[in-house]
Amino acid sequence: MLAGDRLSLARLLTRVENDSPEGRAALVELFPYTGKAHLIGVTGAPGTGKSSLVNQLALHYRRQADQRVAIVAVDPSSPFTGGAVLGDRVRMRDLSGDPQVFIRSMASRGSLGGLAQATAGMVQVFDAAGFDVILIETVGAGQSEVDIARLAHTTLVVEAPGLGDDIQAIKAGILEIADILVINKADRPGVENTERALKSTLELAHPAQRIFLHHGQVMEVKSGDLRSAQGDISTMWIPPIQKTVSTEGRGIPELVEAIARHAEHLRQSGDWVARERARLEVELEMLIQEALLARFREDVPAQKVQQVIEQMVKRDLSPWEAVKSLMNGRSK
Amino acid sequence: MSENKTSPEQSRRIRVLVAKPGLDGHDRGAKVVARALRDAGMEVIYTGLRQTPEMIAEAALQEDVDVVGLSILSGAHMALAPRILDLLKANGQSHVKVFLGGIIPDEDLPRLKEMGVTGVYGPGANTEDIINDIRGALAEKA
Numbered sequence A: 001m002l003a004g005d006r007l008s009l010a011r012l013l014t015r016v017e018n019d020s021p022e023g024r025a026a027l028v029e030l031f032p033y034t035g036k037a038h039l040i041g042v043t044g045a046p047g048t049g050k051s052s053l054v055n056q057l058a059l060h061y062r063r064q065a066d067q068r069v070a071i072v073a074v075d076p077s078s079p080f081t082g083g084a085v086l087g088d089r090v091r092m093r094d095l096s097g098d099p100q101v102f103i104r105s106m107a108s109r110g111s112l113g114g115l116a117q118a119t120a121g122m123v124q125v126f127d128a129a130g131f132d133v134i135l136i137e138t139v140g141a142g143q144s145e146v147d148i149a150r151l152a153h154t155t156l157v158v159e160a161p162g163l164g165d166d167i168q169a170i171k172a173g174i175l176e177i178a179d180i181l182v183i184n185k186a187d188r189p190g191v192e193n194t195e196r197a198l199k200s201t202l203e204l205a206h207p208a209q210r211i212f213l214h215h216g217q218v219m220e221v222k223s224g225d226l227r228s229a230q231g232d233i234s235t236m237w238i239p240p241i242q243k244t245v246s247t248e249g250r251g252i253p254e255l256v257e258a259i260a261r262h263a264e265h266l267r268q269s270g271d272w273v274a275r276e277r278a279r280l281e282v283e284l285e286m287l288i289q290e291a292l293l294a295r296f297r298e299d300v301p302a303q304k305v306q307q308v309i310e311q312m313v314k315r316d317l318s319p320w321e322a323v324k325s326l327m328n329g330r331s332k
Numbered sequence B: 001m002s003e004n005k006t007s008p009e010q011s012r013r014i015r016v017l018v019a020k021p022g023l024d025g026h027d028r029g030a031k032v033v034a035r036a037l038r039d040a041g042m043e044v045i046y047t048g049l050r051q052t053p054e055m056i057a058e059a060a061l062q063e064d065v066d067v068v069g070l071s072i073l074s075g076a077h078m079a080l081a082p083r084i085l086d087l088l089k090a091n092g093q094s095h096v097k098v099f100l101g102g103i104i105p106d107e108d109l110p111r112l113k114e115m116g117v118t119g120v121y122g123p124g125a126n127t128e129d130i131i132n133d134i135r136g137a138l139a140e141k142a
């Protein structure tokens, strides 16, 4: 796979997405080769132009810097059937024919082990396969998107004018995770309104009170503590607002510039390592939870759990006592 | 440690690339089929209009699909279908089942089957039939 065989890469991505034993074994082997790529998350409401933006960013990284680019594009699954129509490639046709670009679509509920975990695994595969830039597109809506954003070194939150008066990202609660705010569709009327709304929200959030990572710890920093927190106020990253027209490629060089500045900031401030650490911590926790749960299910017969539930229904046992008795009753 | 308890019905969903090669202009039919497959629980990768055979084969490879569904209304199916089948094979994806929808004259059917096209559907085809045929073809393989 490291040799760059595209079919093997595609198959390995499937195994990892499936959380199959072969997929897990491969991740173990690949892990030492990961940690080199720049992971860029792109999130925002449907229709804001994320796929078009990812297309432009990838084009730019290919042409200007000859970077190898991988794209993981996540679209929602139907809550009723679990099926999905994954349509992000429609906006990425400029990238076809370039062997140094690899696009993989993913349904949000397609993976058994959970979306964030599957995405983390797939990103590791691309990273180990030598892709320099990995773009992760998700629909900013839920907790799992926020979890995915945590995977990234740099997270772009995409807004567009004309999607109603509200800033969609505020509604979805994802503004907090933005390292860079993008107002796409800057050719449309209403850009000034969107920009004004974003700015005032940012000013509310920053620098009066902002949560950021400091040596792997999430810290809440009040304005007065800024200097003492990291020594210098200049080490604080204030999310810039970038305007783009993804259908034409306008504003893309400036956005790439901002992404590079953010990466530089992460390295200078030590946050790159801190984020890496926090990311691995989150991943470890996810896997531990899963492993403990799996072990619990193996050790405690389902029948025993049902009995305990019956007792709870009759109010003979409280949930806390139930947990205690099940944990103690483990055969191993 | 934790045993992988993946049962067959839990294993990955059927992945289908729905593509529209050639220059004919609309993709309503392709979209209807894409939605029907989604509603049948499949993951459909939709690539849009005016795809070249190379683009389709490349997308099928990257997405590691089980099925490629082609919508061809232009009458160019006898040129496009074999080209796409060849490219899939060259990429090591000869296991991928290819289905074809469009205005296909009856006399072309035997040759299309011979080339390796699994199913052919006209404009009035029932999506239920397509879904059943896809499931059947993949079950056969397994």
Ligand SMILES: Nc1nc2c(ncn2[C@@H]2O[C@H](COP(=O)(O)OP(=O)(O)O)[C@@H](O)[C@H]2O)c(=O)[nH]1
Binding pocket: A045, A046, A047, A048, A049, A050, A051, A052, A053, A088, A091, A184, A185, A186, A187, A188, A244, A245, A246, A247, A248
């Ligand atoms: N006017 C305008 N339309 C855009 C721009 N970027 C994307 N679009 C269009 O917006 C629609 C949704 O784009 P898409 O990239 O699929 O958005 P996504 O759902 O966020 O991935 C498509 O019709 C695009 O052509 C832009 O900068 N300006």
Ligand SMILES: [Mg+2]
Binding pocket: A050, A051, A052, A087, A088, A137
């Ligand atoms: Mg999209």
